[in-house]
Amino acid sequence: MDRAPGPSVRLKLTLSYAGFLLLAGALLLAVVWVFLLRYVPDGVFVTPDAPGGRPGVFVPNRSDLQRAFTPRATAALGFLLVLGLVGGWFLAGRVLAPLTRITDATRLAATGSLSHRVALPGRGDEFRELADAFDGMLARLEAHVAGQQRFAANASHELRTPLAITQTLLDVAREDPDRDPRELVDRLHDVNARAIELTEALLLLSRADHRPSTRARVDLSLVAEEATETLLPFAERRGVTLHTSGDTTATSGSPALLLQLATNLVHNAIVHNLPDGGTVWVTTSARPGTAVLTVENTGEEITPQVVATLAEPFQRGTGRTRTDHAGVGLGLAIVQSIAGAHDGSLTLTARPAGGLRVTVQLPAAPPRTGP
Numbered sequence: 001m002d003r004a005p006g007p008s009v010r011l012k013l014t015l016s017y018a019g020f021l022l023l024a025g026a027l028l029l030a031v032v033w034v035f036l037l038r039y040v041p042d043g044v045f046v047t048p049d050a051p052g053g054r055p056g057v058f059v060p061n062r063s064d065l066q067r068a069f070t071p072r073a074t075a076a077l078g079f080l081l082v083l084g085l086v087g088g089w090f091l092a093g094r095v096l097a098p099l100t101r102i103t104d105a106t107r108l109a110a111t112g113s114l115s116h117r118v119a120l121p122g123r124g125d126e127f128r129e130l131a132d133a134f135d136g137m138l139a140r141l142e143a144h145v146a147g148q149q150r151f152a153a154n155a156s157h158e159l160r161t162p163l164a165i166t167q168t169l170l171d172v173a174r175e176d177p178d179r180d181p182r183e184l185v186d187r188l189h190d191v192n193a194r195a196i197e198l199t200e201a202l203l204l205l206s207r208a209d210h211r212p213s214t215r216a217r218v219d220l221s222l223v224a225e226e227a228t229e230t231l232l233p234f235a236e237r238r239g240v241t242l243h244t245s246g247d248t249t250a251t252s253g254s255p256a257l258l259l260q261l262a263t264n265l266v267h268n269a270i271v272h273n274l275p276d277g278g279t280v281w282v283t284t285s286a287r288p289g290t291a292v293l294t295v296e297n298t299g300e301e302i303t304p305q306v307v308a309t310l311a312e313p314f315q316r317g318t319g320r321t322r323t324d325h326a327g328v329g330l331g332l333a334i335v336q337s338i339a340g341a342h343d344g345s346l347t348l349t350a351r352p353a354g355g356l357r358v359t360v361q362l363p364a365a366p367p368r369t370g371p
Contacts (some may be wrong), residue, residue, distance in 0.1 A: 009092075009096060009099075010089070010092045010093060010096055011092075013088065013091075013092035013095070013096070014085060014088035014089045014092050015085075015088070016088070017084055017087065017088030017091060017092065018081060018084030018085045018088045019084070020084075021080050021081075021083065021084035021087075021088075022077060022080050022081050022084055025076065025077055025080040026077060029073045029076065029077070033069065033073070036065060036069070037065075098120050098122075098127035098128070098130075098131060099127065101118050101120060101131070102118055102120075102127075102130060102131055102134055105117070105118045105134065105138070106134075109138060109141075114138055114141050114142040114145060115142060116138070117135045117138060117139075118131040118134055118135055119131075119135065120132070159195070159198060159199075162191045162192070162194055162195040162198070163195070165191050166188060166191050166192070169184055169187055169188055169191070172184075198330075214254075215252045215253050215254070216252065216253070216254075216255055217250055217251075217252055217365050217368075218250070218251055218252065218253055218255050218258050218365075219248055219249065219250055220246075220249040220250070220251055220258070220262075220284045220291050220292075220293050220362070221246050221247065221248050221249050221284040223255075223258050223259050223262045223293075224244055224246070224262050224266075224282045224283075224284055224293060225244055226259060226262075227259060227262035227263040227265075227266045227282075228242045228244050228266055228282055230263065231263065231266050231267055231270060234267070234270060235270045235280070238270060238271075238273070238278070239275075239276045239277060239278065240270050240273050240274075240278040240279065240280055240297075241277075241278070241279045241280070242266070242270075242280050242282065243279065243280065243281045243282065244282045244283075245281075245282075245283050245284075246282075246283045246284030246285055247284065247285060247286055248284075248286070249284040249285060249286045249291040249292065249293070249364075250286075250291060250364060250365040251291040251342070251362040251363060251364060251365050252342075252363070252365040252366075253341075253342040253362070254342075257338045257341070257342075258338070258342070260334065260338065261293075261334075261335050261338045261339065261360065262282075262293065262295075264331045264332070264334055264335050265282075265293070265295040265331075265335055265358055265360070266280065266282060266295060267331065268295075268331040268332060268358075269295050269296070269297035269356070269358075270297070272297065272299055272356070273297050273298055273299050273355070274298050274299055274300075278297065278298045278299065279297070279298050280295065280296070280297045280298075281294075281295070281296045281297075282294070282295050286364065287364075288364075289363065289364050290361050290362070290363065290364055291361070291362045291363070291364045291365070292359060292360070292361050292362075293359070293360045293362075294357065294358070294359050294360075295357075295358045296351060296355065296356070296357045296358075297355045297356055298351075298353070298354060298355045299354050299355035299356065300354055300355075301350070301354045302350040302354075302355075302356060303350070304350060307348050307349070307350050307356070308348075310332050310348055310356075311332045311333055311335075311336045311346060311348060312333065332346070332348070332358070335358075335360065339360050339361075339362065342362050342363070343362070343363050344360060344361055344362035344363065345360070345361050346358070346359070346360055347359040347360075347361070
């Protein structure tokens with residue numbers, strides 16, 4: 001927004017300092033003047049002759065005091081004005097120096113340089129708190145932008161793969177017109193289904209990053225049961241046994257997103273499991289101020305280095321992918337985004353016997369009031 005130019009903050013502070021100092025000096029001189037007037041006669045006064053014939057002493061009156069006091073008081077006020085302007089300008093510059101550093105950092109950030117930090121030295125004060133908050137904001141923005149860039153690059157790569165496969169299949173079909181078209185249609189159908197699955201996952205991930213506008217009371221135990229019942233046929237086909245247990249665990253949020261969170265966790269635990277005879281445990285528990293959903297699954301052993309990357313988009317984990325249903329690598333990324341949108345957290349832990357333990361902690365819903 002364009003605004004008319006005006007005096008700088010430093011000039012305003014300088015004038016404020018000088019004005020206050022001038023006012024304080026004027027009040028002090030006024031008090032001195034009033035105090036002196038109480039003891040100075042209005043007319044001419046001469047003391048009586050002293051013993052020994054010495055003449056009396058002439059005592060100055062108010063007019064004499066005014067003639068002597070006014071020029072000196074005026075000079076003192078002028079000195080205070082100059083001192084206030086010079087000292088105020090210097091002090092204002094010292095006070096506003098941290099603000100100048102923050103302004104420079106803001107301008108650098110506006111040009112896209114998010115790696116710059118104010119790093120304001122000194123003890124904690126209002127400017128130091130502002131600088132630290134600004135540095136924290138820059139750090140979060142830098143991490144967010146870097147994550148978005150990685151996500152865009154990975155998404156482009158993942159979306160390009162089905163398109164490239166489709167192009168290859170069409171080229172082969174054009175060069176070999178006698179080839180059975182049913183085989184081409186089946187393969188194109190599979191590739192297109194994977195592209196649709198990836199696109200829907202990307203759309204869900206973009207929606208999951210936003211906080212729900214309306215929150216409702218949600219029982220995580222019921223959400224977990226619904227997710228396991230929905231995926232029970234899928235688990236039976238893959239030879240995986242599902243176990244659900246836990247107490248009533250209430251939180252607040254979007255029922256649809258929380259159901260998607262639980263469904264993704266259970267689906268991920270089924271897919272990345274043992275080839276046969278695997279097990280998935282889904283439990284809910286209530287802690288002071290926290291609602292917890294835990295999903296564990298058997299499977300191959302996972303190193304801590306791999307576990308640290310599983311929540312990243314398109315990270316499937318070496319040795320965890322089943323060739324018949326690899327997924328798009330966004331399941332845990334979506335879970336982390338939904339948990340973050342509900343002020344919660346996602347914790348991944350490798351099980352010593354193999355497999356993964358996923359823990360989602362959400363703020364507990366406030367107790368019900370009324371009947």
